[in-house]
Amino acid sequence: MATRTQTIDDDAPQTMMNRLQAGFRPRPRRAHRLEQTAGPGSGARHELSADLLVIGRGSSADLRVESDDVSRMHARLQRLDDEYSIEDLDSRNGVFLNGLRVHAAVLRDGDTLQLGDTVFTYTEGA
Amino acid sequence: MGFFVRFWGVRGSIPTPGPRTRRYGGNTSCYEMRSDTTVLIFDAGTGLRELGLSLVRSPPPAGLELHLFLSHPHWDHIQGFPFFTPAYLPTTTIHVYGSEKNENYQLLSGQMANAYFPVAFKDLSARIVPRSFTGDVVQAGDFVVRRFDQRHPGGSSGFRVEREGRVVVFATDCELDQLLLDPAAARDRPDARRTLPASVLAPMRDADLLIADAQYTDEEYPKRVGWGHARANTVVDLALQAGVRQLALTHHDPMHSDRDVDAMVLTAVERVRAAGAELEVFGAREGVTLRLDRP
């Protein structure tokens, strides 16, 4: 009990403010990322930083995959509240999340995404 | 054009935030079905809060028009309503569906009575309209919704939702195991097909997607008889008998971690395989949208 009172006394208002402000200081972070595990270009790692990016075969795609199974504009990745969602852009072969065909999904650590013959693993940064 | 189903809350009984449930999600019962012109909402559990935020992010110029269907008034199915942002906008219209007496409307407002919540139901700015089913069918925008009774303490409603030949059935909070034609067989030979009466199968018949309460494993159920929820294996057998194409197991138990749900899905998939059937089974997961109107 005595120790605890001591700690509170030590926490002068100024110290408390410093601690709170420290929470707002920019810290180095590890980005969310996609690692390609199957399909042409397998092994590629992509750090995700943009708020919006398109995965596709087309030259205008942000994350290009050289596979005929992948549509020119296949899917869109969008960041909201530091989470990425994927949305199928009416692709021919669809987007499969852990084996389930989805129209869209909020991604979670360890998720597998399959677009045609191309497979990615999603890893959340810290 | 589109017929989309989005899972906003798939947890049963009580919200479960935290790392153990992060992938499937911790919000309680809330499901959205939409076309280009119509938004239907099934249940108003805590998942409704985030659905509300998403709706007000890009509201149509004429304001939101929403159709709200409640399975029943247990907390995990209504608790999100006081935190539903569109209800506070004067440009919103919310149609609340219930039986002739429409006790759903009363029950929604009841939880906002003074002692429970600081804002009174009558002070919500949205136009909230009680609607009744004529018989058991209602037309909501470009969807047709049929209501059916389920076995649950206090009763609950299931809904069969149809649009342009595609069918989604929302059937949460139903203790199918109390409706089995031969309950002893399920206990003595868990692997044997569990037979359900035609009256239970009828509303599920040939659904493209069945979203069903599958809270318990076979091992857990004996200690929870009468609590109002089904064994996942029984739900699988229901879907097989009703000719369902895709089955989403939901109303995940608050004690079940993501890995536990994975294990239940796996057991269900093996049961389908053993039956030599084509049914696709998965665990309903927060933040996932399916599209029904594909060939």
Ligand SMILES: [Zn+2]
């Ligand atoms: Zn419930």
Ligand SMILES: [Zn+2]
């Ligand atoms: Zn209930």
